[in-house]
Amino acid sequence: MSRDVAIVGVGQTDCVGQHTDRSHPELTYDAVSGALAHAGLGRADLDAVVFGTMDAFDGVNRVDRWQAGGAGATDTCFMKTSTGGTTGLSAGIAAYQQAASGLNGIDTVMAVCTQRVGESENTQPILNTVYDPLFDRPLGVGAITQAAFQATRYEQTYGLTDEERAAIAVKNRQHGLDNPHAHLHTDIDIEDVLASPLVTTPFHLHECAPSSDGSAAVVMTAGDRAETLRETPAWVTGEVEMADNKYLGDRPDLAYWGSLAVAGRELSRAVGVEDPFEFFDLAEFHSPFSTREVLNLEALGFAKKGEAGDWALEGVTHRDGEMPVDPSGGNLSSHPIGATGLIKLGETALQVMGEAGDRQVEGVENTLAQGCGGNIQLNALMALSATRP
Amino acid sequence: MTDDNTRTMEATWHIEYEHAMGETAQQFFEWMRTDGELYGRHCPGCDRVLIPPRSFCDQCFTDTDEWMQVADRGEIHSVTVQHYSYEGLPDAPLAIVRVDLDGADTGLMHWADGDDIDLSDPDVPRNELAVGTRVRARWKPPEQRTGAITDIEYFEPV
Numbered sequence: 001m002s003r004d005v006a007i008v009g010v011g012q013t014d015c016v017g018q019h020t021d022r023s024h025p026e027l028t029y030d031a032v033s034g035a036l037a038h039a040g041l042g043r044a045d046l047d048a049v050v051f052g053t054m055d056a057f058d059g060v061n062r063v064d065r066w067q068a069g070g071a072g073a074t075d076t077c078f079m080k081t082s083t084g085g086t087t088g089l090s091a092g093i094a095a096y097q098q099a100a101s102g103l104n105g106i107d108t109v110m111a112v113c114t115q116r117v118g119e120s121e122n123t124q125p126i127l128n129t130v131y132d133p134l135f136d137r138p139l140g141v142g143a144i145t146q147a148a149f150q151a152t153r154y155e156q157t158y159g160l161t162d163e164e165r166a167a168i169a170v171k172n173r174q175h176g177l178d179n180p181h182a183h184l185h186t187d188i189d190i191e192d193v194l195a196s197p198l199v200t201t202p203f204h205l206h207e208c209a210p211s212s213d214g215s216a217a218v219v220m221t222a223g224d225r226a227e228t229l230r231e232t233p234a235w236v237t238g239e240v241e242m243a244d245n246k247y248l249g250d251r252p253d254l255a256y257w258g259s260l261a262v263a264g265r266e267l268s269r270a271v272g273v274e275d276p277f278e279f280f281d282l283a284e285f286h287s288p289f290s291t292r293e294v295l296n297l298e299a300l301g302f303a304k305k306g307e308a309g310d311w312a313l314e315g316v317t318h319r320d321g322e323m324p325v326d327p328s329g330g331n332l333s334s335h336p337i338g339a340t341g342l343i344k345l346g347e348t349a350l351q352v353m354g355e356a357g358d359r360q361v362e363g364v365e366n367t368l369a370q371g372c373g374g375n376i377q378l379n380a381l382m383a384l385s386a387t388r389p
Numbered sequence: 390m391t392d393d394n395t396r397t398m399e400a401t402w403h404i405e406y407e408h409a410m411g412e413t414a415q416q417f418f419e420w421m422r423t424d425g426e427l428y429g430r431h432c433p434g435c436d437r438v439l440i441p442p443r444s445f446c447d448q449c450f451t452d453t454d455e456w457m458q459v460a461d462r463g464e465i466h467s468v469t470v471q472h473y474s475y476e477g478l479p480d481a482p483l484a485i486v487r488v489d490l491d492g493a494d495t496g497l498m499h500w501a502d503g504d505d506i507d508l509s510d511p512d513v514p515r516n517e518l519a520v521g522t523r524v525r526a527r528w529k530p531p532e533q534r535t536g537a538i539t540d541i542e543y544f545e546p547v
Contacts, residue, residue, distance in 0.1 A: 020395035124475040133408045135441045140478040148469030156520040200471040201514045245447045249496030254467050
């Protein structure tokens with residue numbers, strides 16, 4: 001049987017275009033130091049460290065070796081995860097599973113992810129190298145292509161207006177105004193979104209995530225110790241990470257995210273959720289493009305197929321709405337890709353603790369964090385609660 | 390890349406690779422080059438014809454058993470037109486499509502275009518290249534084919 005585990009500390013650097021004043025391991029050190037201080041722990045309390053990033057964005061192969069010291073992992077159990085956009089949540093899940101297992105005397109684990117998307121001249125050629133070199137890469141396919149395919153198919157199946165899409169970007173960027181760590185702090189409206197340059201149809205520039213530098217750290221511990229460290233630790237009530245194959249052409253209908261729905265049902269079974277809309281008080285999704293929010297809501301059972309398109313426009317997903325989504329500002333405000341999933345996990349933990357500052361949602365009991373990577377392929381979910389399981 | 394007096398150190402990665410195709414993809418590309426035809430692989434477990442062709446079906450986790458010719462025409466499952474060019478990638482405007490080919494159970498990624506299509510028009514994905522549009526492959530002349538996915542120039546509306 002696994003043990004109860006709670007998040008007891010969260011640390012994060014600001015997300016910016018490029019942190020020129022801090023080297024890669026210094027960013028990692030900043031986030032880890034922040035999480036330890038938040039938890040009231042020291043490095044000697046750590047039994048294991050999980051580090052996550054994607055090497056090619058940072059241009060340093062096996063960048064984890066450069067990070068071990070800044071991650072607090074010297075003479076400590078250390079592993080790396082690298083699962084594309086899922087990386088941050090994969091690191092959180094790997095840390096949780098170690099603490100929950102109790103193997104090798106591991107009780108307290110740090111997950112830390114650092115990503116410097118802002119250090120490369122151009123991100124899309126790197127994203128293109130993720131794809132099959134035989135069939136897909138010569139076509140110039142990238143992460144944005146798969147999201148645009150979902151958006152186009154959704155729009156022409158269920159109907160989705162330019163204004164409904166733009167409202168998702170506006171909502172996220174307005175949430176980001178209240179997040180001191182967010183990369184973009186610009187107040188935009190629907191007209192601004194639709195007047196920004198068309199990148200790939202149907203996405204305008206403001207509907208796409210920025211290229212951010214940033215580091216995030218989350219420390220968790222097993223059993224009663226969590227209750228001695230915080231009045232309200234953020235207890236892990238369930239997690240899942242599942243893969244689909246890599247072929248976009250194999251997805252039966254790109255208007256609906258079938259593999260994410262499978263992962264969502266698995267999480268609901270583990271946590272005991274009957275109706276996600278009723279159960280969860282907020283969600284931090286992996287939505288680096290506007291329409292992803294709609295696909296996420298429908299695949300994860302918050303809405304029926306074709307139902308969530310106008311939720312941002314109607315205020316449902318606003319911080320004070322019925323189902324707040326990305327109160328942090330989400331990927332559209334900050335996106336250090338390999339760290340984003342851990343930022344999401346940390347944000348949901350702060351919400352459960354009641355420590356999310358100006359972005360706090362009222363009365364939070366249960367939260368959901370999502371990570372996604374690969375060819376809309378790797379789906380990770382983690383649920384937190386203010387109540388010990 | 391800095392806007393203040395902090396320093397950065399320039400670095401580049403330029404590494405060349407030769408990726409093995411595997412016999413299945415190699416055969417597929419050879420038929421594209423010599424015959425201008427497309428073939429998928431049949432899975433005996435789920436009875437699907439899979440394209441791109443593969444030697445195993447990941448759903449059934451079993452070997453595929455035979456080649457099945459699929460049409461070089463079908464319908465657009467989804468589309469996006471890139472309006473921004475990226476270094477080292479094909480120039481915009483560029484229409485990328487998933488085509489669900491007649492006779493296959495999965496879709497193929499490729500490009501779409503046409504003599505009467507202006508890809509710089511942002512409404513093309515809602516009109517000439519809308520979801521459900523019937524398209525066919527426009528092949529390169531045989532002497533220009535190299536045995537690659539780009540032996541098809543693009544898919545064009547029928």
